[in-house]
Amino acid sequence: MKNNNHNEDFDSLKNKINNLENRIFQLESKFGIATNNNTTVESSISELSIEENQPINSEHSGIESRFGEFGLAWMGTIVFLFGISFINQYFLNTGQSLIAAIFGYCAVIGTFLISHLLRKNFASLSSKLNFISNILIYYITLRLYFFSDIPLISNKEIALGLILCVVIVQHFFALKSKSELKASISVLMLLLTASISNTTHFQFIIVVSAAIVAVVLFYIHGWWKLTLSSMFFGYVLFLLWLLTNHILVSKSPEIANDQNTIIYLLFYVTLFSMLILCKQKGQFPDAVIFISVIMNGLFFSLLLLIYIVFFYLNNYIGIFFSIATSCLVFSVLLKRYSEWKFTPALYALYGFVSISIAVFGIYNLPYSFLFLSIQSLLVVSMAIWFRSKIIIVMNFVLFLMLLVTYLIASKSVDSINISFAIVPLVSARIINWQKERLDIKTDLLRVFYLIIGFFTVLYALYKVVPVNFVTLSWTLAAGCYFLLSFMLKNNKYRAMALYTLIATVLYLFIFDLARVDIIYRIIAFMVVAVISITISIYYSKRKKQDDNQ
Numbered sequence: 041m042k043n044n045n046h047n048e049d050f051d052s053l054k055n056k057i058n059n060l061e062n063r064i065f066q067l068e069s070k071f072g073i074a075t076n077n078n079t080t081v082e083s084s085i086s087e088l089s090i091e092e093n094q095p096i097n098s099e100h101s102g103i104e105s106r107f108g109e110f111g112l113a114w115m116g117t118i119v120f121l122f123g124i125s126f127i128n129q130y131f132l133n134t135g136q137s138l139i140a141a142i143f144g145y146c147a148v149i150g151t152f153l154i155s156h157l158l159r160k161n162f163a164s165l166s167s168k169l170n171f172i173s174n175i176l177i178y179y180i181t182l183r184l185y186f187f188s189d190i191p192l193i194s195n196k197e198i199a200l201g202l203i204l205c206v207v208i209v210q211h212f213f214a215l216k217s218k219s220e221l222k223a224s225i226s227v228l229m230l231l232l233t234a235s236i237s238n239t240t241h242f243q244f245i246i247v248v249s250a251a252i253v254a255v256v257l258f259y260i261h262g263w264w265k266l267t268l269s270s271m272f273f274g275y276v277l278f279l280l281w282l283l284t285n286h287i288l289v290s291k292s293p294e295i296a297n298d299q300n301t302i303i304y305l306l307f308y309v310t311l312f313s314m315l316i317l318c319k320q321k322g323q324f325p326d327a328v329i330f331i332s333v334i335m336n337g338l339f340f341s342l343l344l345l346i347y348i349v350f351f352y353l354n355n356y357i358g359i360f361f362s363i364a365t366s367c368l369v370f371s372v373l374l375k376r377y378s379e380w381k382f383t384p385a386l387y388a389l390y391g392f393v394s395i396s397i398a399v400f401g402i403y404n405l406p407y408s409f410l411f412l413s414i415q416s417l418l419v420v421s422m423a424i425w426f427r428s429k430i431i432i433v434m435n436f437v438l439f440l441m442l443l444v445t446y447l448i449a450s451k452s453v454d455s456i457n458i459s460f461a462i463v464p465l466v467s468a469r470i471i472n473w474q475k476e477r478l479d480i481k482t483d484l485l486r487v488f489y490l491i492i493g494f495f496t497v498l499y500a501l502y503k504v505v506p507v508n509f510v511t512l513s514w515t516l517a518a519g520c521y522f523l524l525s526f527m528l529k530n531n532k533y534r535a536m537a538l539y540t541l542i543a544t545v546l547y548l549f550i551f552d553l554a555r556v557d558i559i560y561r562i563i564a565f566m567v568v569a570v571i572s573i574t575i576s577i578y579y580s581k582r583k584k585q586d587d588n589q
Contacts, residue, residue: 117172124176128183137192144180148173174210174222178229181206186236200242203233224266227253231273235280243281244304247274251311258315262323268332271312275339278305282346298351302359305347309340316374316383329380337390360398367391375426385428392419406450412442413459420467424474432471436485439463443492457500464493487532494536498543514544
């Protein structure tokens with residue numbers, strides 16, 4: 041009844057519109073107005089009715105649609121994976137290992153077939169089934185020997201060989217489909233196989249092999265996610281082995297031995313260092329190289345520290361000299377061949393730190409401070425060649441830490457005091473001499489070196505010369521600063537001369553008046569007076585020249 045009323049109203053409206061159209065047409069004809077509008081009312085009304093009756097279909101859009109298509113597909117495949125694994129576990133628990141294996145492989149074959157049949161009409165579901173089937177076949181093969189009370193295969197080597205065959209085949213198809221995700225899963229399966237093998241050298245050979253695969257794929261495809269994840273989990277396996285081995289060693293100290301596994305660690309860090317030589321072709325973000333360098337350095341340093349503490353506490357010198365030589369040579373190669381400008385400086389710094397540790401191991405305290413302070417000059421010279429502000433700044437920080445450590449924790453040694461006095465002055469001079477190569481726009485760093493040199497010179501002279509000649513030695517130092525200001529035409533040395541004179545006068549009146557013999561006291565006063573008056577005359581003449589100009 042309601043529909044009949046609606047149709048009558050619609051027909052009435054249609055008739056009124058037709059009458060209106062006819063009247064407008066008659067008026068246009070009477071006044072000669074042309075019209076190109078041939079659209080009939082029926083067509084307009086029909087279009088309106090079609091639009092009015094068209095249903096709003098939102099089933100294939102929005103969150104509901106995406107969850108229905110993708111979320112439920114993932115949920116279903118994951119539940120399916122757990123279901124198959126539980127059935128497989130049930131057969132294993134009942135001692136039917138053969139049936140468990142047959143059922144598992146049949147489930148894998150069936151999943152692969154279903155995935156293949158659905159690949160055209162249900163591509164998303166097909167890919168997820170394919171992904172799950174790869175995990176399932178690895179799991180079924182793993183349970184042939186591992187984690188089984190009654191394993192189907194009693195030989196561990198054969199079981200590991202079968203697992204490796206499965207992983208290699210999966211990796212082959214991942215490369216064939218150019219899927220980074222599948223390749224990453226296969227590499228992680230390879231690392232998992234290494235972990236559960238519980239065979240030291242086999243484990244680390246697999247870890248190193250996985251690193252080689254990751255680096256090669258980074259060069260070819262730029263698969264940085266695979267590379268970084270492989271690096272991380274590989275280092276985790278090193279850490280787990282070290283901790284497990286340490287627990288065994290603590291129970292039986294007589295078997296304390298790393299089985300030369302540190303060689304694998306050195307080879308591993310070298311492999312991932314090769315990433316720096318990769319040229320940017322738009323396949324990965326620029327930050328990946330920086331992240332890889334930092335990750336590689338931090339994880340390697342942590343593991344190396346554990347190795348030294350556990351196994352090499354008495355013979356680590358050769359290890360650090362080898363690392364230092366490798367890092368310095370590699371930094372030179374990076375300077376020549378790498379397009380990543382920050383990397384040579386980082387490896388050079390790591391090399392110098394390794395040298396410092398080796399020097400400490402050779403000479404111990406306090407005499408290692410002498411060679412470490414002199415090494416600072418070598419680092420500055422290296423920074424000049426690298427044109428690296430990073431090395432200069434880090435070297436200054438390390439030198440300052442070294443000086444503070446010496447003053448606080450070590451006894452005073454004259455040769456070390458003199459070294460700490462000379463090194464900052466020479467470093468400041470080198471930086472000023474080659475500041476264009478270093479692209480240093482400010483003298484702030486050089487000023488810091490000169491400030492350190494100012495105090496260390498006073499301290500060294502105070503410790504080296506006899507107490508009666510401290511004032512004279514400081515006065516002589518002021519005179520040397522003044523001569524340097526003339527020769528080098530540098531005002532900073534002139535300022536150091538003035539401050540040294542002020543310190544000398546204060547020391548003279550506060551300390552020398554009370555404890556120095558009268559003869560030495562007279563000599564000190566006269567020398568300080570002559571030097572002060574001479575410098576005063578110089579400033580007076582200089583002021584007159586400035587006024588005349």
